[in-house]
Amino acid sequence: MKNRQNFSIADWMPIIIFAVIAAIFGIATGGAIFTPTNLTNIFNQSLATIIAALGMVFVASMGGTDITHGSLVALATALGSMAAAKGGVTLLAPVIILVGAVSGLLIGTINAKFKVPSFMTSLALLIAYRALVNLLLSSTVYKFPPELSFFGELWFEVLAVIILIIIIAYVFHYTPFGTYIRAIGENENSVRFSGINVEKIKIIAFVISGVMAAIAGIFLIARIGGTNNTLGSGFEMKVMMAMFIGGIPVQGGMGSKLYKLVIGAPTIILLENGLVLCGADGAVTQLIRGIVLLLVIYITMQVNERFRYGRGKEVTKS
């Protein structure tokens, strides 16, 4: 019995795409994109996206969707800032993370126990959270407490990201929980019929997604210097693009691997950064983002189709 690995182009996709985009913009900007300052810039901007994607990958690998990030980040940081203003700086991080966890618990329960599609649920919450933020903040602006300014410093950010990646990679690839998550994406019934409590796993996945989004929020407001009611607008699209551009299958399953999003996040930021350096304005960037999203997903599906036997074909009884 051999243990031969399949060679799969699908595994190399994220790196190929990254290289292509880097090459295009390297030439287009005459190398300006690769200066140390710009690279640091890119890293700073991808930080929140990477962290949030580290959480959402659990949901996506099950085939589910969590599209709340933008509003959740605003809500969590708003509530955290309010708590910190009333009860002291030490409350900031815990409250923010708690809000993320509760949000995940809510979506997870509605999805797993009440069988409502996660897409519908998270979309509804995306809208509701933003409304709540508008209600809470209206014209108030909270500043990020200076005691915690180390959150915005490069060394802390790098350290935090590395630690988080290690922890998440461990859970995702080296625990039974991670295996179950990806198996649910492949065939939820088979996991259920193996006696595993699928509901519990789903809820935990959504909680992780919410918590990581909240943590990303902390870094976001640290960098920006405070929070307001428009924080995180469009963030959820960035996170999703980071995952899909990295080649994580839309329906989840065993093809979901962590390194794909670790490469995907900088790729999408590189794309935007490059466009900005080339003089494109916000609207043009969005246009290109939309086109790239469709293109990449199409390519990923095609690649997976050819190297995955039987995908999409009916297995007929004879």
Next chain:
Amino acid sequence: MQTILQVERITKTFGSTVANKDVSLSVKRGSVHGLAGENGSGKSTLSSIISGMLSADSGIIYKDGKEFKPTNPIAANDAKVAMVVQELGIIGTLPPAINMFLGKTDRFSKMGIVNIKKIETAAKAQFDKWELPKIPFTGKTEDLSVEQRKILELARALASEPDFLILDEISQALSHDNREALYKFIEKFKNQGNSILMITHDLDEMLEVCDTISVLRDGVVIDTKAANEYTISELQKSMIGREVSGNYYRDDLEETYQAETILKVENLALGEELQKVTFDLHKGEILAICGLSNAGIHTLGKVMFGLEREFTGTITDCITGKILRRPQEVLKAGGAYLSKDRDHDGLMLNATIGQNLIVPNANRLQGKLGFLSPKKVNTMSLKAADDFEVKCESINSIVVQLSGGNKQKVNLSRWLVQELKFIILDCPTRGVDVGVKAYIYDVLKKAKNKGMGIIMISDELPEAMGMADRIMVMRNHVPSAILSRSRDFSDEKIAEVML
């Protein structure tokens, strides 16, 4: 009599499974031709090819002497070939009359708007023409009973005025009275010079209704004879390819289980689907559960594994005294369950063999802090695949490429690689070739000898009689008898309590 349909050397392969191999048969006008075979023998594939739902890889079909190669069911209908499929094929949210003419509603429309009254009249006319049991035509089809929906599907097939009709397990859904109506209809249809290809696993029905019977086994036509030249046991023999009391089952004629009980089941019930189930499972016992497919045998398996939350009654683990209600509790008590729908509920088809083997074993292989060592996983997977002689290139092969038999080996080995106290198997040899069947029985015999308790839910009587120490026969959702190997195993006795 003329030949209405001539099938010549049809071959169809799905991946590595050969569903039909050089299948040939011929049907005369005004006759009913039966297609007999076990699950996985190729009946549904052949009928799907004839009805235009699939296309063959090679071979030719002639209808009325002309080459017949429908690319879709509509083209088949144009050539006057229609089929009533096995699974329910109607749109619940549309009215019955619309379902009857689905896809052809343009015929009743003027300037784009469909005349509902006209469709209803046409529908009624079809029912009257064939004297079919009446059903209501307004309201939504999902409000009809399963039987009424089946009759509607029959009427729908007839609406295209076929002279060749394929019926795939139609009587399974019908009650006694409606079956009589069906047989009357078949007579009438025949007498008008039309023909029917009938698939049914009710062999009595087949012998009674059909004029000719072809037996399929593993995708190949074994035999074609006039119906009156067959007896039931000859049919069965052809279908499974050996003596019914063959030697790939057990050799002994006595029940040989230990006195110690593993499970005590009392008054298990689930609404209307299951009632009053009480039995014990002993160490080293193979307890078969048999019955017609709607008698509740498959539901029992699900309930025992804790997959149905609302059941009443108790399942007690005799070793610890604990009451088992949920899957995790059953697993903890050393039990396991294999669903009968392997592709849907058991395996992740697009994942590798290795990945499939991990899922039921991940929990027990984990180390400190939940660490699932890739080395441990790999070792276990290689051992399982080797022990069970799974034929594949490597454990990184994708499962969907395997044959039915090898898939089942992967399915089984996922569980049997653990030290189990008992296992519930639902149709473990379904869709599996004879060689693997023998292998699986061998595995079960060995497990039994080691003291494992095996509950085997089976819709194949020869298998149950061949392997079990006791058989619990279910009839109409209730156990009707528990028979022992030494005293009661005979076709007549079992049939008596099953039907």
Next chain:
Amino acid sequence: MVAVKGAKYRMQFLFVIIVAVLLVVCNFVAGGKFLTANNMLTVVIQSVFYTFVGWGMVFIFTPGIIDLSIGATVILAANIGAVCAMDFGMGYAGLIIMTILSAMILQLLSILCSVQLKIPSWISGLGMALIYEALLNIYVNKRALTAGSNLIVLKDYRILGQQPVMIAALIIGLVTVYILFNRTTLGFNIEAIGNNDGVASAMGINRKKTILLGALIGGFFVGVGGLLQESYVGKFYSQTGLASLSSIFRSLAILLLAQSFSRIFTMPVGVVISSVLVMGLFNFLTIIGVPSGTGQEMCLGALVILCGIISHWKYRGVVK
């Protein structure tokens, strides 16, 4: 079946009673300001846009396509109409024809993208929404250089936004959608594909063709909705960052609500009823002081989730 039909009438009757009671209660809470003829008329008029978009969604979503670019489509099409009417001097012809035509084409493109490229519809919809939003935004910014502002305002040609045009459109729309959905082959085919794809194909229904036709018809109604709203309000803000999702969210909620009582009222009727109910709810909330943009959207979110729970109450399959 007489029994079932009787049951259906009874449910409809019950429904009407419950709604009537709710109306009276709300009126009481709102100090009598809710149930006035004038207010009710306002509610109905405000619901017209969402009703039309909802009808469009019926033809698009029923076969199983979740297209989230509808919001961006409406905004883009309405602005195209306005620009053609005013900037290009095409008057009413330009307004009406270009709005509806653009909506149909944009909608078709969006769905073509999903169907041809075999991308899951919800993600392809998001991608197209990004693209449509951006396109409008780019044009609007360019136009702002000469027009002075980046908001396109429809100054003339507003007659379609006045009474009784909108009410008439609503009634004509209801009859048309009812017939299209319940009495045409396309309607049956759309329902068939949404309910059981395999059976529909076996019966010879061409999935692709049906979906694309549904997209065209859906686009038509969405376009009419945009046209009426543009005439009524006079402008459609161009937004980016997927803000267009919020604008179709109301129609999405209405669609889901209508689906959850689709056993009582057929979808075309259900959409009108839900639309009026939802707008009535917001009207009520405004009267008692709950501001829009916040409390109302939260209610909407909660409503959608509630509808989702109700409609999936006994669902036993796999849900992602």
